[in-house]
Amino acid sequence: xxxxxxxxxxxxxxxxxxxxxxxxxxxxxxxxxxxxxxxxxxxxxxxxxxxxxxxxxxxxxxxxxxxxxxxxxxxxxxxxxxxxxxxxxxxxxxxxxxxxxxxxxxxxxxxxxxxxxxxxxxxxxxxxxxxxxxxxxxxxxxxxxxxxxxxxxxxxxxxxxxxxxxxxxxxxxxxxx
Numbered sequence: 001x002x003x004x005x006x007x008x009x010x011x012x013x014x015x016x017x018x019x020x021x022x023x024x025x026x027x028x029x030x031x032x033x034x035x036x037x038x039x040x041x042x043x044x045x046x047x048x049x050x051x052x053x054x055x056x057x058x059x060x061x062x063x064x065x066x067x068x069x070x071x072x073x074x075x076x077x078x079x080x081x082x083x084x085x086x087x088x089x090x091x092x093x094x095x096x097x098x099x100x101x102x103x104x105x106x107x108x109x110x111x112x113x114x115x116x117x118x119x120x121x122x123x124x125x126x127x128x129x130x131x132x133x134x135x136x137x138x139x140x141x142x143x144x145x146x147x148x149x150x151x152x153x154x155x156x157x158x159x160x161x162x163x164x165x166x167x168x169x170x171x172x173x174x175x176x177x
Contacts, residue, residue, distance in 0.1 A: 009124050009162045012107045015051055016092065016118070017152065019062040019069050021111035022128060025148035028064075038068050044152035045076050050169045051156055052077050057101070061085050061092065063114060089117040109155055111135055111147050126155035 020026050023044060029037035052058055059080040060073050066083065073081035085091045096102055108115065108122035111131040119125040119138050126141040128151035136142050141158055143151035160166040 009107065009159050011105055012123055012159060012163070013055070014057045014059065014101050014106050015048075015156065015159075016059050016061065016106055016108045016110075016122070017048075018110040018112070018115050019060060019066075020064060021131070021147040022109050023060075023072075023148065023152060025146065026111070026130075036066055036068055038066070038072075039148055040072050041148055041150050041153070043150045044148075045072075047153040047156045047169070048076050048078070050172065051160075053172070054160075054165065054168060057099075059092075059095070061088055063088075088114060089121075092118055107155075107159055109152055124159065126158070127151070 024038045058078050061082045103121045104123050106122045107124040108119050109126045111127050125139045127135045127139045128143050128147035130146040141155055143154045145151040
């Protein structure tokens with residue numbers, strides 16, 4: 001559901017992703033050892049890989065530390081994966097200064113209260129259907145899907161369609177090899 005009329009996305013070149021509750025369903029499974037389990041949606045992953053191939057910078061930033069997240073980021077080709085970040089806005093603004101981009105280039109996908117400060121500043125904010133009510137209020141697009149169930153794919157597809165670039169994704173899978 002598009003909530004804020006779909007703020008213009010033409011300058012977006014950086015995708016900022018939260019993990020728990022956005023890329024996953026927010027559940028964290030721990031066994032009696034030191035093993036942690038999370039489920040990621042392969043459809044989200046496919047679209048993230050396509051965005052990277054198209055030249056978008058994709059950044060993961062999460063409050064928890066998890067080998068599972070580092071592994072998933074590596075599988076998708078995400079080179080910027082920051083974990084254990086308590087103040088996402090401060091960390092992101094440091095990255096902006098170091099890498100010459102700003103809020104006007106940023107699409108932020110998150111689901112909970114710790115995402116609010118950045119989502120309010122980002123050019124485009126999107127969230128899963130099961131995001132916190134306060135996050136939904138500041139989002140330009142509330143996915144019809146829950147976190148970990150394809151919300152990221154839907155939001156990224158929306159951005160590409162709004163920019164007239166979604167056909168590049170389709171064409172990349174339509175070409176014979």
